[in-house]
Amino acid sequence: MNIAGLAFRSLARNPFRTILTMLGIVIGTAAVILLVSLGMGARHLVLDSINNLGPNLLIVIPGSVTDSGAQVGGGTDTTLTLDDARAIREGCPSVLEDSAALRTAGQVLSGAANWSTVILGTESTYLAVRNWELSRGAFFTRKDVTSMSRVAILGRKVARRLFGFADPVGRWVQINHSPFRVIGILSPKGQSPMGMDQDDMVVVPITTLQTQIMGVTYVGVILANAISTDGIETAKQEISRLLRIRHHIFPGGRPDFSVNPMSDITRTANRLSLILTVLLAAIASISLLVGGIGIMNIMLVSVRERTREIGIRMAIGARPGDIVTQFLVESAVLSFLGGLTGILLGAGGISLFRELAGWPAPFPVGFMFLALLFSGGIGVVFGLYPAIMASRLDPMVALRYE
Amino acid sequence: MDDLHGKGVNVELKNVSRLFQIGGETFQALADVTLSVPAGEHWSLVGASGSGKSTLLYMMGLLERPSSGEVWIDGQRTDTLKTGERALIRNRRIGFVFQNFQLIPRTTSLENVEMPLLYQKVPFRERQERAKVLLSQVGLSDRENHFPSQLSGGQQQRVAIARALVTSPGIVLADEPTGNLDTASSKDILELLEHLRTIHRFTLILVTHDPLVASRAQRQIRLSDGRIVGGEL
Numbered sequence: 001m002n003i004a005g006l007a008f009r010s011l012a013r014n015p016f017r018t019i020l021t022m023l024g025i026v027i028g029t030a031a032v033i034l035l036v037s038l039g040m041g042a043r044h045l046v047l048d049s050i051n052n053l054g055p056n057l058l059i060v061i062p063g064s065v066t067d068s069g070a071q072v073g074g075g076t077d078t079t080l081t082l083d084d085a086r087a088i089r090e091g092c093p094s095v096l097e098d099s100a101a102l103r104t105a106g107q108v109l110s111g112a113a114n115w116s117t118v119i120l121g122t123e124s125t126y127l128a129v130r131n132w133e134l135s136r137g138a139f140f141t142r143k144d145v146t147s148m149s150r151v152a153i154l155g156r157k158v159a160r161r162l163f164g165f166a167d168p169v170g171r172w173v174q175i176n177h178s179p180f181r182v183i184g185i186l187s188p189k190g191q192s193p194m195g196m197d198q199d200d201m202v203v204v205p206i207t208t209l210q211t212q213i214m215g216v217t218y219v220g221v222i223l224a225n226a227i228s229t230d231g232i233e234t235a236k237q238e239i240s241r242l243l244r245i246r247h248h249i250f251p252g253g254r255p256d257f258s259v260n261p262m263s264d265i266t267r268t269a270n271r272l273s274l275i276l277t278v279l280l281a282a283i284a285s286i287s288l289l290v291g292g293i294g295i296m297n298i299m300l301v302s303v304r305e306r307t308r309e310i311g312i313r314m315a316i317g318a319r320p321g322d323i324v325t326q327f328l329v330e331s332a333v334l335s336f337l338g339g340l341t342g343i344l345l346g347a348g349g350i351s352l353f354r355e356l357a358g359w360p361a362p363f364p365v366g367f368m369f370l371a372l373l374f375s376g377g378i379g380v381v382f383g384l385y386p387a388i389m390a391s392r393l394d395p396m397v398a399l400r401y402e
Numbered sequence: 403m404d405d406l407h408g409k410g411v412n413v414e415l416k417n418v419s420r421l422f423q424i425g426g427e428t429f430q431a432l433a434d435v436t437l438s439v440p441a442g443e444h445w446s447l448v449g450a451s452g453s454g455k456s457t458l459l460y461m462m463g464l465l466e467r468p469s470s471g472e473v474w475i476d477g478q479r480t481d482t483l484k485t486g487e488r489a490l491i492r493n494r495r496i497g498f499v500f501q502n503f504q505l506i507p508r509t510t511s512l513e514n515v516e517m518p519l520l521y522q523k524v525p526f527r528e529r530q531e532r533a534k535v536l537l538s539q540v541g542l543s544d545r546e547n548h549f550p551s552q553l554s555g556g557q558q559q560r561v562a563i564a565r566a567l568v569t570s571p572g573i574v575l576a577d578e579p580t581g582n583l584d585t586a587s588s589k590d591i592l593e594l595l596e597h598l599r600t601i602h603r604f605t606l607i608l609v610t611h612d613p614l615v616a617s618r619a620q621r622q623i624r625l626s627d628g629r630i631v632g633g634e635l
Binding site for chain 2: 309321
């Protein structure tokens, strides 16, 4: 046993009090660990769903409509056309491929079954741009687009709803009362970053959608793939320059479109989810602080209870530093053990979320070490005042304390 | 272990006064006390309660600081030293025996006795050995793992004496060591102290109000109102 050993022994002497004192730190640490892990999981989910759109993707959307002075929000204007899409494809060397897209709500019928879903009009390059595949059949060709063919690709959910487990390829469906032949089924993709179920839609040639279903000439969005990750910025500039010329926007004028690289969106989402995680951790740290105050409280009580012991130790030669060490080690051990227990508890909570909720919460090992150091530090910080108080007692007064 | 059989250490006070502030009033516990206890002698301090004998004892034990005057231990001036340095001198050269034993509760006899060595950073094994030697010298080898609450008053005081001697101090200061004991135990304790003095050769200064206890010393110092009023110097 040494001076640090004295600390363990006095903690072991009052096990119930020790556990109660530790509880504040235990809960605080567990909460911090768990929330940080869940936050990291959320971040992972968001980034994952953004990245499955394709890391080199740029999204060109029309500018906002100004309605009686009120801006209605980006993407509401009708200034983008199929010709813009073709011009980008042909005039921007940093763009590998692009595809215009337009969507509307629609009713799909097959025999007695019907389903309300999204009708997406695109060009033949859509799958390549979106980095997507078919699970069955074939996608429509460029010729289908120019000839406005009535062919449709079904999302998996739509196929299930209308045909059950039967193969829909080659069958006919009615989309808004027009017959379309099913030529393919999309592979399942899950939710888009904006929360839309990408398996719940029907894809048709964009020209067919424009003329036969919606009666419009604009497109909703142009998705472009840069040739490489390094080429994203160049591609953005090329597209901007090209569209400014095509849309007769003079230098300095406000463009009626915007080009949004996915990498920017990723960065923003990344930053937002990081802020969220830090915020959660900060809130949880408050409980750590409360735990620290609990330790300080108990240490003050302990110093008072053991005043005579402190006097005896001083009389037999303990220096002020020895007394500080004894009490400081005691509070540091309290909070360190509390931190350790909290981390185990937090890790248990993380496993529970992984197993039961399927949440991709990682075990933040580095952060756990940090939390352990932090909780130990809390013990030192909050134990310092009681320890110094103990070391400054007058030995004569302490020896006579009842 | 050479200094286990040391020669004792002399203590010297020069014009020591000690003032206390109690409720705005100044109380003089010691007034201009000058004395010199030669190494290895056995002195007793007597006087009515409040006469300043305890304050004088703790002044020599470096638990009190003089308001004025000088305190010398073994030729070293101590009243100007820092708290930590005074603690070091207490630890190495001075042993205390108190009226109410002052053992640390819920701590075994052996651990109580080895405590002073802990603050000298003596390794565990050596601490245990030395503490066991002292416990056997006070006749408590069979009580090593007893807590103070499991011992009689006389036994507790024996543990306290063992603790005071475990560092082989040059001075042992005893404040009414028999004050809480019955007549038989008191006699045992005094005889034990005298016997140990023949082995360890420490200077013994003992505060008492019992004339019989006082008379066993080589010299008696009588105090009254913080002044030395009797005893040849």
